[in-house]
Amino acid sequence: MATTLRFATLADVAREAGVSTATADRVLHNRQGVRLRTRERVMNAARQLGYVSTDNGSPLREAPAGQLQLDFVLPGGPNTFMNNLASLIEDAGARHVSADVRVHRIDGFDPEALAGKLEELASTSKGVALIGLDHPAVREAVRALSVADVPVVTLVSDISHVPRVGYVGIDNRAAGRLAGYLLGRLHGKQPAKVALFAGSLAYRGHEEREMGFRHILAEEFPQLEIVDRAESRDDFERTYRDATELLRRIPDLAGIYNIGAGNRGIARALEEAGRAREVIFIGHEVTEFTRRFLLSGTMDAAIDQNPRVEAREAILRLVAAADGENGFTNYMVRMQAVFRENIPDF
Numbered sequence: 001m002a003t004t005l006r007f008a009t010l011a012d013v014a015r016e017a018g019v020s021t022a023t024a025d026r027v028l029h030n031r032q033g034v035r036l037r038t039r040e041r042v043m044n045a046a047r048q049l050g051y052v053s054t055d056n057g058s059p060l061r062e063a064p065a066g067q068l069q070l071d072f073v074l075p076g077g078p079n080t081f082m083n084n085l086a087s088l089i090e091d092a093g094a095r096h097v098s099a100d101v102r103v104h105r106i107d108g109f110d111p112e113a114l115a116g117k118l119e120e121l122a123s124t125s126k127g128v129a130l131i132g133l134d135h136p137a138v139r140e141a142v143r144a145l146s147v148a149d150v151p152v153v154t155l156v157s158d159i160s161h162v163p164r165v166g167y168v169g170i171d172n173r174a175a176g177r178l179a180g181y182l183l184g185r186l187h188g189k190q191p192a193k194v195a196l197f198a199g200s201l202a203y204r205g206h207e208e209r210e211m212g213f214r215h216i217l218a219e220e221f222p223q224l225e226i227v228d229r230a231e232s233r234d235d236f237e238r239t240y241r242d243a244t245e246l247l248r249r250i251p252d253l254a255g256i257y258n259i260g261a262g263n264r265g266i267a268r269a270l271e272e273a274g275r276a277r278e279v280i281f282i283g284h285e286v287t288e289f290t291r292r293f294l295l296s297g298t299m300d301a302a303i304d305q306n307p308r309v310e311a312r313e314a315i316l317r318l319v320a321a322a323d324g325e326n327g328f329t330n331y332m333v334r335m336q337a338v339f340r341e342n343i344p345d346f
Contacts, residue, residue, distance in 0.1 A: 010103060011090045016045035025076070025086070025105050067100040070318050071121050072155070073130040075108020079199075079234045079261040080287040082108075082131075085156075085307040092311040099319055109200055109233050111135035122148045127318030129153040129168075134160055134204040151321035153314050156305075157205030165321045166328040168314045170305045170335045172205040176212025176259070179282045182301050182337060183255045184221030186280050192254035193227040194280075195246055199234040199260025209259045224255070232262045239265030247273045255280040263302075267293045286338050294340045302338045309333050 014024035019042060026034050027042040028051075034042075045051075072089050075082050086103045093101025104121075107113050111133045118141035121128055128150055132138045139162050145152050146163040154162075156169040183194060194217075201207045210229075217224050228246055232239040239262030247253060247269060256279060258266055263283045270276045276298040283290060286304045293299035313331045321328070338344065 013046045017042045068126040070127045071125045076105035081285040089311040111137045115141040126322045129314045133202040157203045167330040172208035173212040176209035177216040180213040180216035191223045194255035195228040197258040234261035236262045236265035243269035258283040267298045
């Protein structure tokens with residue numbers, strides 16, 4: 001029986017070096033903020049595993065013979081959900097013998113950088129999945145991929161009016177409605193003030209969550225007034241500063257819905273203000289941090305999606321599209337409201 005070769009992934013490098021996937025990614029893309037000893041350990045592991053060239057340390061570019069090169073373009077930075085998703089994509093790709101899956105991390109709030117990366121991949125990739133801003137430059141780059149016969153899947157957050165083979169993710173408008181329903185039911189019938197935090201409304205998914213949240217409050221809970229909205233760019237330090245100022249400025253604030261990342265910042269602000277368990281706090285994703293906030297009561301609910309399923313389904317759709325299949329429909333991932341009493345295992 002022939003032996004199937006398994007090619008090293010970023011997760012393998014991180015495991016071998018004893019660091020997180022995010023740290024390994026920073027080293028391999030030559031970004032700042034990593035100590036020299038750690039950087040050397042990661043590079044040594046990458047060379048030993050054959051993840052980079054032993055000559056110059058650059059990532060090996062050619063896909064192995066008989067494999068499709070598939071590329072995933074995700075936002076970089078400290079977003080825990082995105083870091084988990086990147087690792088799961090690499091793990092799923094490593095098990096798929098017909099695909100060589102590569103993850104690229106870029107500035108998630110720079111549409112020109114995203115468009116440039118997509119243009120770069122047009123000549124080498126056989127399929128691209130991306131989490132991208134709904135921006136003219138990004139839409140044009142996706143159209144260019146289609147012209148080059150490179151199938152595209154939008155992941156987690158959709159992009160309007162582009163030729164893609166499908167969207168894989170949750171119904172973000174329904175997620176926003178669920179958040180509003182939970183906040184309204186947990187608060188009760190008394191008039192109250194609530195606030196919104198978003199990563200960036202340039203992400204269609206974040207815009208849809210806000211739309212759903214606003215609509216259900218208007219329909220079912222008109223006693224709740226949205227008094228503030230901030231965009232944090234998924235930076236938890238910035239979210240912490242904004243939330244601290246918000247709590248100072250609106251002492252009778254009753255609830256917060258965080259559409260994107262930055263839950264750590266809001267939780268810290270609530271705890272320091274002595275208002276954890278007093279202000280209803282609803283956010284997204286079950287991570288190592290939100291688990292702790294749910295257990296302590298600082299966060300009341302997290303609307304969770306399944307990144308493992310998203311990684312698997314996106315790869316399957318790209319492989320099928322590269323083989324000439326068409327007629328795909330969107331794959332809507334099931335979401336669930338997670339409370340302290342039903343926190344799932346990782």
